[in-house]
Amino acid sequence: MPAFATPPVAPFAISFDHEAARLEPEGPTLTRRMSDLEGLFADHEAWQAAVADGDPVVYRVQSSPVPEVDRELPQSITTIEPGTTGGELWMTKGHQHPNHQGEIYLGLHGAGGLLMYDGTRHEWIDMAPGTIGYIPPGWAHRSVNTGDEPYSFLAVYPGGAGHDYGWVLEHGMGARAYRTASGHELRPWS
Numbered sequence: 001m002p003a004f005a006t007p008p009v010a011p012f013a014i015s016f017d018h019e020a021a022r023l024e025p026e027g028p029t030l031t032r033r034m035s036d037l038e039g040l041f042a043d044h045e046a047w048q049a050a051v052a053d054g055d056p057v058v059y060r061v062q063s064s065p066v067p068e069v070d071r072e073l074p075q076s077i078t079t080i081e082p083g084t085t086g087g088e089l090w091m092t093k094g095h096q097h098p099n100h101q102g103e104i105y106l107g108l109h110g111a112g113g114l115l116m117y118d119g120t121r122h123e124w125i126d127m128a129p130g131t132i133g134y135i136p137p138g139w140a141h142r143s144v145n146t147g148d149e150p151y152s153f154l155a156v157y158p159g160g161a162g163h164d165y166g167w168v169l170e171h172g173m174g175a176r177a178y179r180t181a182s183g184h185e186l187r188p189w190s
């Protein structure tokens with residue numbers, strides 16, 4: 001199996017290492033540092049300071065070799081590091097699927113949240129190991145690490161779904177997740 005198979009893909013087994021939060025064989029991996037999250041945290045100065053202070057890795061995405069093309073069904077494991085910037089919990093960029101297709105997430109390790117926004121309403125699902133979060137078509141989605149250890153989840157999504165990051169920059173996500181003394185809370189979009 002090549003690093004990123006070209007369609008049509010022949011049937012193959014994927015070994016799912018739950019403990020290590022890895023898929024084998026491996027496809028592409030992606031690392032997002034703080035500098036890749038420009039314009040996403042409410043506190044721009046805190047974001048700038050974090051970039052200047054070592055530009056830490058915020059999350060990694062490891063995919064299987066199934067390609068992101070129409071009618072294929074790719075999978076990936078995302079691991080978000082614990083942390084806050086301006087009090088806001090570390091998170092993924094968040095995206096909308098341009099063609100409004102659904103997706104499922106399965107919590108693997110740690111504690112997290114799945115924030116969804118359809119342009120009017122937002123929804124939040126607490127994610128723990130074993131939780132399946134369903135993202136209906138038309139809901140932009142962002143994952144948040146709400147704990148103090150890495151948070152990992154498996155995603156399975158239509159290969160033709162695409163990632164529209166501009167939608168989130170334009171419309172926001174309806175709410176933001178912050179660290180509090182007793183855990184975390186959602187605050188209205190700002």
Ligand SMILES: O=P(O)(O)OC[C@H]1O[C@H](O)[C@H](O)[C@@H](O)[C@@H]1O
Pocket residue numbers: 061076077078092093094095141142154155156157163
């Ligand atoms: O694409 P982001 O919003 O940065 O989220 C990170 C990743 O989360 C999940 O694993 C999705 O299935 C991926 O397609 C996505 O890339």
Ligand SMILES: [Fe+2]
Pocket residue numbers: 095097103141157161
């Ligand atoms: Fe998605």
